[in-house]
Amino acid sequence: ETGVTQTPRHLVMGMTNKKSLKCEQHLGHNAMYWYKQSAKKPLELMFVYSLEERVENNSVPSRFSPECPNSSHLFLHLHTLQPEDSALYLCASSQQYGELFFGEGSRLTVL
Amino acid sequence: GEDVEQSLFLSVREGDSSVINCTYTDSSSTYLYWYKQEPGAGLQLLTYIFSNMDMKQDQRLTVLLNKKDKHLSLRIADTQTGDSAIYFCAPRKDSSYKLIFGSGTRLLVRP
Numbered sequence: 001e002t003g004v005t006q007t008p009r010h011l012v013m014g015m016t017n018k019k020s021l022k023c024e025q026h027l028g029h030n031a032m033y034w035y036k037q038s039a040k041k042p043l044e045l046m047f048v049y050s051l052e053e054r055v056e057n058n059s060v061p062s063r064f065s066p067e068c069p070n071s072s073h074l075f076l077h078l079h080t081l082q083p084e085d086s087a088l089y090l091c092a093s094s095q096q097y098g099e100l101f102f103g104e105g106s107r108l109t110v111l
Numbered sequence: 112g113e114d115v116e117q118s119l120f121l122s123v124r125e126g127d128s129s130v131i132n133c134t135y136t137d138s139s140s141t142y143l144y145w146y147k148q149e150p151g152a153g154l155q156l157l158t159y160i161f162s163n164m165d166m167k168q169d170q171r172l173t174v175l176l177n178k179k180d181k182h183l184s185l186r187i188a189d190t191q192t193g194d195s196a197i198y199f200c201a202p203r204k205d206s207s208y209k210l211i212f213g214s215g216t217r218l219l220v221r222p
Contacts, residue, residue: 002153002155004153006153031208033208040214041214042115042212042213042214042215043154043199043212045209045210048208048209050208055208056208056209090153090154092154094208097203097205097206097207097208099142099144099156099159100144100154100156100210101156102146102153102154102155103153104151104152104153105152105153
């Protein structure tokens with residue numbers, strides 16, 4: 001148990017579906033992150049929220065839409081995805097610029 | 112730009128020492144992390160070193176930093192089969208949320 005919980009662990013969706021990934025942290029941290037992990041590629045930072053404000057947005061397509069309603073919860077809303085978006089999506093949290101604690105990831109498959 | 116390089120694969124015999132190497136390009140990196148990822152799981156923080164240190168030991172783990180050459184290594188003493196995983200090096204600048212991950216080194220421990 002890392003203190004960061006991601007749901008669902010596995011998701012299969014069609015290209016026209018809309019779904020959301022959820023992340024919850026129980027560590028009292030004030031920053032939360034979304035990373036994408038694709039096969040044979042380095043982890044890609046997608047978004048960072050600090051104190052519920054987005055502080056990093058790394059040229060991510062608009063079909064990915066993050067939401068951070070409070071410092072414990074982070075969502076990634078997905079719509080009109082492409083097969084190349086299939087990947088492991090990792091959520092992490094930290095206390096400001098401290099070390100990151102990761103969840104187990106949500107494995108997304110886009111058909 | 113920022114870049115992190117790691118060799119892709121390392122195979123060792125159980126009981127031997129493993130050394131995983133990492134080179135990075137950003138000389139202003141202040142914190143250098145090592146993460147471990149087991150199959151189907153998220154990333155687990157193993158240890159980290161500050162850039163003003165050249166060595167840190169934590170039980171079976173020894174981190175060496177050569178700041179001049181921008182080279183980081185992780186030595187695992189008495190490697191066990193449970194150490195089989197992918198290991199990621201990730202430098203970070205001070206006051207930055209952004210960790211730059213390498214592609215990871217897959218460690219295979221043979222019985």
